[in-house]
Amino acid sequence: MKNENQSLEEEEDWGMKTWKNLEKVREISPLIQCITNYVSMDLMANTLLASGASPAMLHCLQEIPDFTPHADALCLNVGTLSPDWLPSMKSAAELVNELGKPWVFDPVAVSASEFRLKTCIELVGLKPAVIRGNASEILALANASRDTHSSKGADSSHGSMDAIEAAKSLAKASGAVIAVSGAVDIITDGQRLVGVHNGVAMMQRITATGCAVTALIAAFVAVDPLHAFEATVSALSIFGVAGELGMDMAKGPASLRMHLIDSLHGLDQATILSQVNISCMSRAS
Numbered sequence: 621m622k623n624e625n626q627s628l629e630e631e632e633d634w635g636m637k638t639w640k641n642l643e644k645v646r647e648i649s650p651l652i653q654c655i656t657n658y659v660s661m662d663l664m665a666n667t668l669l670a671s672g673a674s675p676a677m678l679h680c681l682q683e684i685p686d687f688t689p690h691a692d693a694l695c696l697n698v699g700t701l702s703p704d705w706l707p708s709m710k711s712a713a714e715l716v717n718e719l720g721k722p723w724v725f726d727p728v729a730v731s732a733s734e735f736r737l738k739t740c741i742e743l744v745g746l747k748p749a750v751i752r753g754n755a756s757e758i759l760a761l762a763n764a765s766r767d768t769h770s771s772k773g774a775d776s777s778h779g780s781m782d783a784i785e786a787a788k789s790l791a792k793a794s795g796a797v798i799a800v801s802g803a804v805d806i807i808t809d810g811q812r813l814v815g816v817h818n819g820v821a822m823m824q825r826i827t828a829t830g831c832a833v834t835a836l837i838a839a840f841v842a843v844d845p846l847h848a849f850e851a852t853v854s855a856l857s858i859f860g861v862a863g864e865l866g867m868d869m870a871k872g873p874a875s876l877r878m879h880l881i882d883s884l885h886g887l888d889q890a891t892i893l894s895q896v897n898i899s900c901m902s903r904a905s
């Protein structure tokens with residue numbers, strides 16, 4: 621059991637760690653290759669730019685051998701999956717693996733179809749450093765080998781807390797850090813378990829905020845690939861804080877989208893230290 625002082629110290633540590641990680645993204649400006657769905661391209665690229673990273677939405681198979689070696693990390697997203705793009709996704713993931721660079725995976729609506737589920741399982745086999753999904757997606761991916769009922773859409777019909785055990789077992793099975801987004805974002809590497817309490821519910825009313833935060837995770841992991849767990853926690857917290865600040869100025873989802881990006885761009889150390897809300901959760905085993 622930790623006493624109150626110890627857990628306060630831990631939270632202060634997360635605030636400083638998160639600020640330092642953002643500073644590193646701003647300083648290094650990692651190049652993030654995104655092979656992502658059509659819906660998310662604009663928000664994802666603007667989220668990366670506002671954080672200080674450099675986005676490139678390239679998905680042409682013939683370009684991968686020339687371009688992908690220049691990327692600091694890769695983000696794969698199956699939101700508008702089609703068979704034409706699959707060879708590009710696999711070839712880019714294999715190439716970054718060979719080059720020792722990280723890639724992150726967003727299994728959007730993994731149980732929408734048999735083809736998508738099979739594709740997601742194949743991509744998990746290509747060893748992403750991080751998998752980020754909503755609770756329904758992480759539950760479906762973790763239970764993929766079992767015959768369970770799962771929802772088919774891109775939005776979650778479960779809370780993130782419902783997916784804690786699934787996230788831990790998927791982390792152990794895949795070797796990836798698993799992030800489950802929701803009211804509390806859950807992050808686990810199979811051993812450690814952390815909750816990020818930042819963000820506002822209105823973020824769910826903007827399409828592709830989940831896709832965008834997955835790309836932000838890629839930027840944070842790119843600048844600290846040996847600490848993918850901490851990088852993932854930081855990225856989710858930063859995005860949530862930007863949402864909270866944005867919400868103070870927003871009138872609804874459309875203006876929140878704009879103010880979230882502005883807030884992400886303008887984040888400073890004092891704001892991060894006071895707003896980051898991360899807790900170590902005791903349920904890891």
Ligand SMILES: Nc1ncnc2c1ncn2[C@@H]1O[C@H](COP(=O)(O)OP(=O)(O)OP(=O)(O)O)[C@@H](O)[C@H]1O
Pocket residue numbers: 728753754755774775776801802803804805818819820821822823824826827828829830831832833856859860
């Ligand atoms: N109830 C909530 N309260 C606060 N923040 C939330 C809530 N639900 C989601 N978020 C935040 O919204 C962002 C997107 O998460 P969400 O779970 O909606 O992703 P998603 O379902 O994959 O979205 P999409 O598929 O549209 O990209 C995350 O940063 C998450 O922390």
Ligand SMILES: Cc1ncsc1CCO
Pocket residue numbers: 657659660699700728774827828831
């Ligand atoms: C709405 C939607 N449909 C396919 S991808 C996407 C963006 C949210 O994941």
Ligand SMILES: [Mg+2]
Pocket residue numbers: 726728729753754774830831
């Ligand atoms: Mg999603």
